[in-house]
Amino acid sequence: MQFQLTDELIEQVERLVENQNDKELQKLLKEFHYADIAEVLDELNLEDAVYVIKLLDSETTSDVLMELDEDNREKVLKNLSAKEIAEEIEELDTDDAADIISELPEERQQEVISKIEDEEHKAEITELLAYDEDTAGGLMAKELVKVYETWTVAGCLRRIRGQAKEVTRVHSIYVVDKQDKLIGRLSLKDLIVAKNEKKIADIYISNVDYVEVNEDVEDVAKVMAKYDLEAIPVVDENQTLLGRITIDDIVDVLKEEADKDYQLAAGITQDVEADDSILELTRARLPWLVLGLVGGVGAFLIMEGFQESFKEKAILFFFTPLIAAMAGNVGVQSSAIIVQGLANDDLRGSINSRLIKEMLLAALNGVILAIFLFLFVWFYKGELDKALAISISLIVVIIVAGLIGTFVPLFLNKRGVDPAIATGPFITTSNDILGILLYFWIAELIINIYN
Amino acid sequence: MQFQLTDELIEQVERLVENQNDKELQKLLKEFHYADIAEVLDELNLEDAVYVIKLLDSETTSDVLMELDEDNREKVLKNLSAKEIAEEIEELDTDDAADIISELPEERQQEVISKIEDEEHKAEITELLAYDEDTAGGLMAKELVKVYETWTVAGCLRRIRGQAKEVTRVHSIYVVDKQDKLIGRLSLKDLIVAKNEKKIADIYISNVDYVEVNEDVEDVAKVMAKYDLEAIPVVDENQTLLGRITIDDIVDVLKEEADKDYQLAAGITQDVEADDSILELTRARLPWLVLGLVGGVGAFLIMEGFQESFKEKAILFFFTPLIAAMAGNVGVQSSAIIVQGLANDDLRGSINSRLIKEMLLAALNGVILAIFLFLFVWFYKGELDKALAISISLIVVIIVAGLIGTFVPLFLNKRGVDPAIATGPFITTSNDILGILLYFWIAELIINIYN
Numbered sequence: 001m002q003f004q005l006t007d008e009l010i011e012q013v014e015r016l017v018e019n020q021n022d023k024e025l026q027k028l029l030k031e032f033h034y035a036d037i038a039e040v041l042d043e044l045n046l047e048d049a050v051y052v053i054k055l056l057d058s059e060t061t062s063d064v065l066m067e068l069d070e071d072n073r074e075k076v077l078k079n080l081s082a083k084e085i086a087e088e089i090e091e092l093d094t095d096d097a098a099d100i101i102s103e104l105p106e107e108r109q110q111e112v113i114s115k116i117e118d119e120e121h122k123a124e125i126t127e128l129l130a131y132d133e134d135t136a137g138g139l140m141a142k143e144l145v146k147v148y149e150t151w152t153v154a155g156c157l158r159r160i161r162g163q164a165k166e167v168t169r170v171h172s173i174y175v176v177d178k179q180d181k182l183i184g185r186l187s188l189k190d191l192i193v194a195k196n197e198k199k200i201a202d203i204y205i206s207n208v209d210y211v212e213v214n215e216d217v218e219d220v221a222k223v224m225a226k227y228d229l230e231a232i233p234v235v236d237e238n239q240t241l242l243g244r245i246t247i248d249d250i251v252d253v254l255k256e257e258a259d260k261d262y263q264l265a266a267g268i269t270q271d272v273e274a275d276d277s278i279l280e281l282t283r284a285r286l287p288w289l290v291l292g293l294v295g296g297v298g299a300f301l302i303m304e305g306f307q308e309s310f311k312e313k314a315i316l317f318f319f320t321p322l323i324a325a326m327a328g329n330v331g332v333q334s335s336a337i338i339v340q341g342l343a344n345d346d347l348r349g350s351i352n353s354r355l356i357k358e359m360l361l362a363a364l365n366g367v368i369l370a371i372f373l374f375l376f377v378w379f380y381k382g383e384l385d386k387a388l389a390i391s392i393s394l395i396v397v398i399i400v401a402g403l404i405g406t407f408v409p410l411f412l413n414k415r416g417v418d419p420a421i422a423t424g425p426f427i428t429t430s431n432d433i434l435g436i437l438l439y440f441w442i443a444e445l446i447i448n449i450y451n
Numbered sequence: 452m453q454f455q456l457t458d459e460l461i462e463q464v465e466r467l468v469e470n471q472n473d474k475e476l477q478k479l480l481k482e483f484h485y486a487d488i489a490e491v492l493d494e495l496n497l498e499d500a501v502y503v504i505k506l507l508d509s510e511t512t513s514d515v516l517m518e519l520d521e522d523n524r525e526k527v528l529k530n531l532s533a534k535e536i537a538e539e540i541e542e543l544d545t546d547d548a549a550d551i552i553s554e555l556p557e558e559r560q561q562e563v564i565s566k567i568e569d570e571e572h573k574a575e576i577t578e579l580l581a582y583d584e585d586t587a588g589g590l591m592a593k594e595l596v597k598v599y600e601t602w603t604v605a606g607c608l609r610r611i612r613g614q615a616k617e618v619t620r621v622h623s624i625y626v627v628d629k630q631d632k633l634i635g636r637l638s639l640k641d642l643i644v645a646k647n648e649k650k651i652a653d654i655y656i657s658n659v660d661y662v663e664v665n666e667d668v669e670d671v672a673k674v675m676a677k678y679d680l681e682a683i684p685v686v687d688e689n690q691t692l693l694g695r696i697t698i699d700d701i702v703d704v705l706k707e708e709a710d711k712d713y714q715l716a717a718g719i720t721q722d723v724e725a726d727d728s729i730l731e732l733t734r735a736r737l738p739w740l741v742l743g744l745v746g747g748v749g750a751f752l753i754m755e756g757f758q759e760s761f762k763e764k765a766i767l768f769f770f771t772p773l774i775a776a777m778a779g780n781v782g783v784q785s786s787a788i789i790v791q792g793l794a795n796d797d798l799r800g801s802i803n804s805r806l807i808k809e810m811l812l813a814a815l816n817g818v819i820l821a822i823f824l825f826l827f828v829w830f831y832k833g834e835l836d837k838a839l840a841i842s843i844s845l846i847v848v849i850i851v852a853g854l855i856g857t858f859v860p861l862f863l864n865k866r867g868v869d870p871a872i873a874t875g876p877f878i879t880t881s882n883d884i885l886g887i888l889l890y891f892w893i894a895e896l897i898i899n900i901y902n
Contacts, residue, residue, distance in 0.1 A: 035677050161644055188639050193612055225706065226486050228699040230681055247698050248679040254702065255676065258709030259791060265716055266787030266874060267780055274792035274805075278812050285784050286816055292780045293820050296773020297827060303769040317768050318754040322747020324772045325883055328779070329718055329743045329876055333736050336717030340710060341725035354725075361729050365737055369744050376748060423717060425780055432776055 003036040010043050017048045022055055034060055038067030046072075050079045062091035065100065071276075074103060082108065086115035094121065095141035095249070098128035128243075136220050137213040139253070140234045140243030145173045147200055149183060154196040160188075171231035174241055175204040182233055182241040184208050210235050213242055218257060221250045222345065260420070261343070265336065267292075267425040288425040295429035299324065299436050306440045315381065316443055319390055320436055326369065326394065327401040327435030328428035334358055334405030335423045342413050343420075351410050355403055362402030366395035385450040386443075393442035397435040404431060454487040461494050468499045473506055485511055489518035497523075501530045513542035516551065522727075525554060533559065537566035545572065546592035546700070549579035579694075587671050588664040590704070591685045591694030596624045598651055600634060605647040611639075622682035625692055626655040633684055633692045635659050661686050664693055669708060672701045673796065711871070712794070716787065718743075718876035739876040746880035750775065750887045757891040766832065767894055770841055771887055777820065777845065778852040778886030779879035785809055785856030786874045793864050794871075802861050806854055813853030817846035836901040837894075844893035848886040855882060 016025040029037055029052070037056070041049045041064065053061055053076060065073060065088055077085060077100075085104075089097045089112065101109050109129075116122040124142040131137025147156050160173065173191065175184040184204040194203050210233045211220050224232055224247060234243045260271060267288035272281055303317065310316050338354070341347040347354070370391035377387035405427055409419035467476040480488055480503070488507070492500045492515065504512055504527060516524060516539055528536060528551075536555075540548045540563065552560050560580075567573040575593040582588025598607050611624065624642065626635040635655040645654050661684045662671050675683055675698060685694045711722060718739035723732055754768060789805070792798040798805070825842035829835060856878055860870035 033678060035679075157643065188643070192608065192639070192643070225699075225702050227484060228486075230698065247681065247702070248676075251676050251698070251702060251705065254705055254709070258705070258713070259795075262709070262713055262716060262791060263787060265713060266783045268784055268787060272788070273795075274788045274798055278808065278815060281788075281812055282815050285781075285812075286819065288784075289777065289780055289816055289820055290823070292776045293773065293823060296770065296776050297824075299772035299776075300769045303772075304766075307765055307769075314758055314765075314768075315755075317765075318751045318758075319747065321750035321754075321771050321775045321883060321887060322744065324775060325743045325747050325750075325779075325880065326740065328776075329740055329879070330736075332717045332875075333719055333739075336714060336719060337723070337725045337732075340713060344710075344724075347725055357729065361732055361736075364729060364733050365740055368737065369740055372741070372744060373748075424783075428780070429776065432772060436772060 003032065003039075005036075005039050005043070010040060013040055013052070014044065014048060017044075017051050025052065025055060029056065029060075034063035035067045038064045038069075041076075042069045042072055046075050046079070050076055058087060059091050062088040062096075066092065066096050070103070073100075077104065082111040083115050085112045086117075089116055089125070090118055090121060093141050093143050094124045094128055094243075095139065097121070097125050098138075101125065102129060102133065131213065134217050135213065136211045136215045136217065136234045136245060137242070139217055139220065139249050140213070140245045142243050144233070144241075144244040146180075146241060147173055147175055147186070149175055149177055149199070149201040149204065151200050152196070153191060153194045153198045153200070153203070156191060156200060157196075160191075171244075171246065172233075174208075174233050174244070175200055176241050180241055181239045182208065182210055182235050185233075208233065211245070212237065217253050220245060221253050221257075224250050225254075257343075261339070264420045265332075265339075265423040291425055291429050295432050298433045302433070302437050302440065306444070309444055310440075313386065313447070315377075315383070315386055316390070316440070320439070322373075323394065323397055323435050323439045324432040327397050327431040330362060330365070330398050330401040331405035331427040331431040332423055334362070334402045335409050335419075335427050338406055338409045339419045339423055342409065351407075354406055354410065358402045358406040359399055362399045363395065365402075366398035369398065370394045385447050388450065389443040389446040392446055393439045396442055397438050400438060401431045401435060404434070454483065454490075456487075456490050456494070461491060464491055464503070465495065465499060468495075468502050476503065477506060480507065480511075485514035486518045489515045489520075492527075493520045493523055497526050497530070501527055509538060510542050513539040513547075517543065517547050520724075521554070524551070528555065533562040534566050536563045537568075540567055540576070541569055541572060544592050544594050545575045545579055545694075546590065548572070548576050552576065553580060553584065582664065585668050586664065587662045587666045587668065587685045587696060588693070590668050590671065590700050591664070591696045593694050595684070595692075595695040597631075597692060598624055598626055598637070600626055600628055600650070600652040600655065602651050603647070604642060604645045604649045604651070604654070607642060607651060608647075611642075622695070622697065623684075625659075625684050625695070626651055627692050631692055632690045633659065633661055633686050636684075659684065662696070663688065668704050671696060672704050672708075675701050676705075708794075712790070715871045716783075716790075716874040742876055742880050746883050749884040753884065753888050753891065757895070760895055764837065764898070766828075766834070766837055767841070767891070771890070773824075774845065774848055774886050774890045775883040778848050778882040781813060781816070781849050781852040782856035782878040782882035783874055785813070785853045786860050786870075786878050789857055789860045790870045790874055793860065802858075805857055805861065809853045809857040810850055813850045814846065816853075817849035820849065821845045836898050839901065840894040840897040841890075843897055844890045847893055848889050851889060852882045852886060855885070 013025070013028070016028065037060070041052060044052065049072065053064065056064060065076070068076065089100065092100070101112055104112060113122060113126060116125070128137070128142065145160055147159070151159070173186040173188065174182060175186060177183050184206040185208040186200070186204050190203060209223065209227055209229060211223060213234050213236050220232065230247045231244050233241055234245060236242055263271070268284050269287050272284045299320070303320065338347070373394055374387050374391035377390055378384060408427060409422040412422050413419045464476070464479070467479065488511070492503060495503065500523065504515065507515060516527070519527065540551065543551070552563055555563060564573060564577060567576070579588070579593065596611055598610070624637040624639065625633060626637060628634050635657040636659040637651070637655050641654060660674065660678055660680060662674060664685050664687050671683065681698045682695050684692055685696060687693055714722070719735050720738050723735045750771070754771065789798070821842035824845055825838050828838035828841055859878060860873040863873055864870040
């Protein structure tokens, strides 16, 4: 049953487009879900994709458009007139409609909006466009099923049959008072089970979760995940019901957040995919690499500064990659745990207690690793002073790296900066330099004391 | 409205427990959602937590237990008798019940199961326990609303009122034939809108998504996210309807997967949280650090091997941290993009075309970075031969690092190994060593040619 995107299928579609065999093409695509058609179109060249899109019925087209890769959608929309886009928009839910319009160039947005015929739809989309895309308002849809507390169950069912036509899936029925303030909820099941003559006021559940329209989408995602909600109503500061957010949009938010954090940790600054162009990929990667280069030059300058005192101790220089790698790895481990703890809200207690814990943890790891290193240097080179100097500095470097890895994301978070930026190259590079500096200082100190 | 976990609240609960003020405590906790109570309990010591749990009514207790942190749940369950656990299990949906039982030690599992009084519940839980936890079977619940195609709408509504009591949320109504084979679906809305005397066979939608019971949970998540599903039925190889999976469980799967991949990329091998014990955290971190140590020793041996030929060229050694850092960063960037592409199924085309693209990308980045480095060394030291040697080797090192970062996750994936393991320390360490080796080889070659 499951759809498989194969090269054969794509070739088949390409052949049908080439032969302009519209009938066969329509027959073939009718079998597929719109999300699958979008996957096929993402693989076609622009001309073929536009050909196929113009062939689909209007409802399918709009759904397919929503599912296309953002870059491809932009290109396809450029090939459609404002009138054609407005027609697709009419078929979409308000949240999807607003998303598509917001991706258009400024001047085209107005043109498309003016061509939307349904005045209510137009007004709702315009309202949604005013919200920041990272807030509850930017994610919500205006489509929902709303009942007044004064209605009866029978009246309710009758009206819901009307309202529900617009709403693809009825999650909860929201109960409002005369001023449209959200006061509770009902499930369709509750309504079916209740007697026809009952008043909504008698049967609704007043305990209803909601979010404010300006709340951050990540917080909305946390609330919905924590309470296992499938939809959540959105209200303004007066508790007036404005819209609702459904879990499928939250699933997308969670995936995007996870992808973004993963890329940041790997030193990729913009949202890119493996199939983006080389230029886009370079732009996303180069900034952190330049930072790495600057860090490397810093390490060079430090080592050059120490070269006189180590004329006779070249061996110390041969361990710098080891020191830098350990400092980087420990820093990334510490910061990743903190970044994740912050994202999941499971960090409690003061910064100081975190730092103490991290110090103990790093010290434990550091001592274990230093023992290995000490034994290696001692047996391999037979120089006790250097073995001691190298392994003791390794412990200090690891402890400092762990502290920096812990402190930086906590500090950024306090300052309102996304701590995810702190993992990856940023921590690695700063720990590399600091680690090497500490290493040479301490090693010099120990060797001087020893001799 | 939103719950805030404050130190004051925790202290208040602790005080009430200490004074054994059960009435106040019950009154306070009654206000909270079970997920919030679980958050409070996660902060209490075990004794207090068990005290509070025994005070809650049985339905709340079972929900709270499900939401507790896994480590805390294990401890709390140790303090409950098999009979007490069985009573909580009776209140839970089959999927949650099976999850809790599967966490118990082997010998306790049988004891708890034998104490479950509801025979049907017991049989269903036993069935679920047989499935692998990473498959659709391990995630599904037996609770669902099922109707036969031969029923009428009126009969259906009557029976659904019965079945739906067990089902917290009715997503879809699944339509089966006489042999219990899944043949379609219906929404509650469709049912309400239809005439009472219609047959289900006349109104059901035969186009229904489903997954097989042995399918991997990650694939289930992909299907549900792609088609925006809120629930999906699970069938066996004969298409017999076995259970259903709801989106809230998928949200948890997505979060766990994202957390795991993030930790792997940061060099943390087990699922740990910032609040785990130092020993657990050490166990999760040490393996990759030891790998880093071995890599560092490898780098040491390489540099030692080259020391004779570079007696007079200490400057080359001072750039090894830079070379190692660049090799590591480029490798992590490449592998992260590939790992993500594999996870999201957006990688198409052959391995060769990927490698060629990555080579071009790395070459572009490498040339830009090498120009910076060349200018620095040339102006700062005035030694053209070394400036050339260092910057040309940097380009080669970056290209090779990019290729390894691309190839390794693709190779692991082909072999059926989770490619996420390839980002982070694994790539960093292998690229460090190889990068340094290449660097010295090429630098030596160039300096020899030049002079």
